[in-house]
């Protein structure tokens with residue numbers, strides 16, 4: 001009881017502290033274009049302080065405060081990353097800050113939580129090898145050895161892209177280096193991600209046929225608690241949430257399929273709106289579309305070259321992160337914000353807008369990234385207009401900043417790859433899924449957008465919706481459905497397309513269940529006839 005009260009008081013004190021430390025930054029407010037008579041005094045407090053944690057999120061916060069290792073999972077937009085960011089601060093208060101290591105499976109995800117990639121934290125080098133070789137490499141790497149010994153807590157975000165072999169090897173290394181029999185050598189683990197999203201990039205089966213991290217022998221022993229967050233914040237429309245839940249599990253019922261087909265035909269008949277972010281499965285399509293759009297402008301572009309400090313391999317991670325090495329902008333360029341600047345005014349990661357001009361940089365000298373010392377003025381689709389100043393991305397090792405990148409928090413936004421959109425929230429998107437491959441890709445693409453109204457589709461076919469059978473099996477242990485989902489409609493057809501392209505239509509009523517099988521072409525032509 002005493003401990004619980006202490007923890008509750010500590011959390012409350014921490015929240016109070018973090019509330020006070022927010023909203024102090026008036027620097028960015030200076031570059032606002034104020035609407036007439038608006039007093040800066042009326043500027044509302046940063047709403048990040050207004051996040052009201054759900055009971056599930058609170059449960060996780062309490063468990064972490066009590067020293068438990070947790071696995072946080074849940075659909076896209078359930079607040080995993082938001083929660084992880086809060087937990088990182090909490091861990092730094094529970095442990096010594098230098099003993100808390102923040103990592104993610106990819107550079108983009110790592111930069112989003114101000115951490116480093118799991119690979120670079122571990123110091124295991126390349127190429128992948130058996131666990132004994134990896135351990136040898138760490139032993140020869142003084143800094144990596146130091147990190148493993150110093151670690152009191154380890155955060156791993158976007159776990160879906162970490163394979164079983166890596167997870168097992170890291171646990172082995174932790175145990176060997178730190179001595180004793182405790183799993184992960186006693187390190188408190190906070191792991192987050194959704195296995196229905198993108199699988200490991202170089203996902204290969206090890207000799208025992210394992211792919212996903214949850215297949216690692218040590219997976220269950222690694223956690224005191226595994227919890228699936230079920231309240232979705234990104235989308236409010238129950239119909240869209242239900243559709244996304246089906247797609248996440250590799251299903252799509254006839255009504256949803258009809259909606260998706262309508263979205264496709266609407267897009268085909270419309271000229272592609274350049275204000276809409278285009279998501280592509282392949283990088284080459286992203287590059288082609290962005291370059292093509294930039295070339296259509298006659299004026300010369302202003303160049304912004306990222307300014308990096310620190311040493312390799314940390315600097316290399318920044319290159320793999322979200323802020324680009326080079327950014328070419330001109331009036332009319334479509335851009336997307338890649339940092340939260342002011343949540344209250346809707347200037348958050350993923351917001352899109354258009355460059356309407358450039359302003360001589362007065363307060364801030366930006367000659368290190370732009371020889372012309374110019375800053376772009378962006379008119380955001382959500383309304384506000386703002387001069388965009390450079391931001392800094394850091395790689396931290398424990399509490400030490402080991403590399404920094406200074407760049408504008410903008411990307412050309414006509415097109416983007418699905419792999420680099422994980423974690424994003426978009427108002428409008430167009431996704432061309434004709435070259436979609438593998439499991440989870442359709443789900444990741446579609447779940448970025450807030451509403452069906454903001455979604456345009458092309459190249460879609462039901463066979464692109466894929467969920468890995470092992471992932472489906474794994475999630476059977478998390479029994480509950482998202483709370484905004486109304487649950488399975490009794491008597492409604494459920495459609496599943498298997499990897500061979502065979503369509504399975506099942507119908508479950510309280511009188512029993514039936515299942516029918518069609519080839520994809522039979523299924524599509526029968527649906528066209530129905531129309």
Ligand SMILES: Nc1ncnc2c1ncn2[C@@H]1O[C@H](COP(=O)(O)OP(=O)(O)OP(=O)(O)O)[C@@H](O)[C@H]1O
Pocket residue numbers: 051052053054057074075076077078079080081082083194233234422423424425
């Ligand atoms: N308790 C909460 N109350 C209100 N909004 C929340 C809460 N938790 C998270 N959010 C908001 O929900 C949105 C989605 O959160 P977040 O990006 O953390 O989701 P995620 O589960 O990590 O998604 P993804 O799997 O797509 O990366 C964010 O705008 C976040 O601020």
